[in-house]
Amino acid sequence: MELMELTAAELGKKIQAREVTAVEAAEAALKQIKERDKELNCFVTVDEEGALRRAARVQEKIEKGELTGPLAGVPIAVKDNICTEGLRTTCASKILYNFEPPYSAEAALRLEAAGMVMIGKTNMDEFAMGSTTETSYFGPTRNPWNTEHVPGGSSGGSCAAVAAGECSCALGSDTGGSIRQPSSFCGVTGLKPTYGTVSRYGLIAYGSSLDQIGPIARDVTDCAMLLEIIASHDKKDSTSIQRESYDFTSALQNNAKGLRIGIPRDYFGEGLDPEVASAVRKAASVLKEQGAVVEEFDLSLVDYAIPAYYVIAAAEASSNLARFDGVKYGYRAEEYEGLHNMYKKSRSEGFGAEVKRRIMLGSFVLSSGYYDAYYLKALRTKALIRQAFDRAFEKYDVILGPAAPTTAPRLGESLSDPLKMYLGDIYTISANLAGLPGICLPCGKDRKGLPVGLQLLGDCFQEKKILQAAYAYECVRGEFTLAGGVCSTRTETEMERSGRE
Numbered sequence: 001m002e003l004m005e006l007t008a009a010e011l012g013k014k015i016q017a018r019e020v021t022a023v024e025a026a027e028a029a030l031k032q033i034k035e036r037d038k039e040l041n042c043f044v045t046v047d048e049e050g051a052l053r054r055a056a057r058v059q060e061k062i063e064k065g066e067l068t069g070p071l072a073g074v075p076i077a078v079k080d081n082i083c084t085e086g087l088r089t090t091c092a093s094k095i096l097y098n099f100e101p102p103y104s105a106e107a108a109l110r111l112e113a114a115g116m117v118m119i120g121k122t123n124m125d126e127f128a129m130g131s132t133t134e135t136s137y138f139g140p141t142r143n144p145w146n147t148e149h150v151p152g153g154s155s156g157g158s159c160a161a162v163a164a165g166e167c168s169c170a171l172g173s174d175t176g177g178s179i180r181q182p183s184s185f186c187g188v189t190g191l192k193p194t195y196g197t198v199s200r201y202g203l204i205a206y207g208s209s210l211d212q213i214g215p216i217a218r219d220v221t222d223c224a225m226l227l228e229i230i231a232s233h234d235k236k237d238s239t240s241i242q243r244e245s246y247d248f249t250s251a252l253q254n255n256a257k258g259l260r261i262g263i264p265r266d267y268f269g270e271g272l273d274p275e276v277a278s279a280v281r282k283a284a285s286v287l288k289e290q291g292a293v294v295e296e297f298d299l300s301l302v303d304y305a306i307p308a309y310y311v312i313a314a315a316e317a318s319s320n321l322a323r324f325d326g327v328k329y330g331y332r333a334e335e336y337e338g339l340h341n342m343y344k345k346s347r348s349e350g351f352g353a354e355v356k357r358r359i360m361l362g363s364f365v366l367s368s369g370y371y372d373a374y375y376l377k378a379l380r381t382k383a384l385i386r387q388a389f390d391r392a393f394e395k396y397d398v399i400l401g402p403a404a405p406t407t408a409p410r411l412g413e414s415l416s417d418p419l420k421m422y423l424g425d426i427y428t429i430s431a432n433l434a435g436l437p438g439i440c441l442p443c444g445k446d447r448k449g450l451p452v453g454l455q456l457l458g459d460c461f462q463e464k465k466i467l468q469a470a471y472a473y474e475c476v477r478g479e480f481t482l483a484g485g486v487c488s489t490r491t492e493t494e495m496e497r498s499g500r501e
Contacts, residue, residue, distance in 0.1 A: 007218045007221065012072065016068065022058045022059040022115075025073055026119060027052070029119050036164050043157065044088070044138050047121075059073060071114060078171045082107060082202060083105045085102065092136035093127055094351075096324070103202065116229070123138060123156065125153040131178075144164040145450055146449065150185065154182075163188050165482075171230070173206075174212050174432065176207075177432070180439070181404050183441070183453060185450070190215070191216075194435060195210075197437075198212060206317055218479070248463055252468070259398060261396060263294065264299035264401055276406060276407065280402045308378040309429040314359075315378075318366065324350065326346030330350065331346060333345035333349055385433050393462075397458070398457065400455070403455040405427070434460075437466060451480075
């Protein structure tokens, strides 16, 4: 089996057993990028020299016994809104096309400390604003399952890179479903942790009360192991939370017995593709056969999540993006007359259409006369949504549903109708409004051969319950990857043979 067809856990085991070196793993990832990325455009920046240099240092430490972690030497990609010292970090925007941060994000530092080898920065929707990775200044990313389709967004570059074997795993960020929705479209597994579990220090902000960094990988095991590395309390982040435990891999038990799973009826109404609904319900049946208690219930307030989210997110974006003015770093207009004209021209030329749309919307809802009517009302709705989830989690351990109403649309379809694109976030944004953890993993394919994603939501700090449910389902489903352009499925027995249980 090729190195980049292995899961991160499998590859890490081979590196620790001295069957493969970290340098060989990095070279395999870089070779795959050279072969596939001209077509897919998953990466904004590939740091070939730096990656091989880091891999050599890691291998030396492994041989000395200084690095014994399960993912030491494994190649990883990082979304291009996560700061990396001395390596270009653009947010896929013209306004930051040449920005090299003087520091690294806490999550990136923790990857380095664990011995993981960062190979580059992945493409994304500009400033994480979009659901298709088509708003990037560096061009759209294509879905490895079918290159005429989008990979989802805004972490589409990270998800497509993992699906295409250009890296073993990746980091993304999730503001309204930006890890889970592209994971659904690309047939990979992505996890959004509870808000505050992973430090936001060094994550270039879109919506500060909603953003959260999380892992993207081939399977549930890899996601749990990667989350253990990046999760921490960080004094540099005022929203970071000190948790009692950062052990997530102990939840990987092939046992769903006794788990109480709720399925919101609201999620299966108008707008949901019948093939997606069928695949998700089949996944629920699998968990029921495994011993879980599965019931339908009314969640309520689902219809209000999208307007509340886009008012809050746009308001926070308009404030956060005010700092990009062409003065200290990034793009500056070549011709201007005076300071204010320089601001206007730099921002007008530097930001794309979707970013401008959200800045204007945010400025409007925060303006005098509209603040109470829109922004404060959205905050009250956010509180009511949180209360609805509190009531649901009094009865259920996990909430199960689709991650997106359809499989991946064709390139160009969503950009022509922004409202349709916004409505595509209906199943994911509530978790961000309420600060909840959520995981998406593949549960089937539609008639076009495109992946369908299953979403599992848990109460705050209950990542272990959604990991348990996801792992129990995954063990029955088998491995689901795109290897050499073909969907590869391995059975539970083969997974056991490779030492994953």
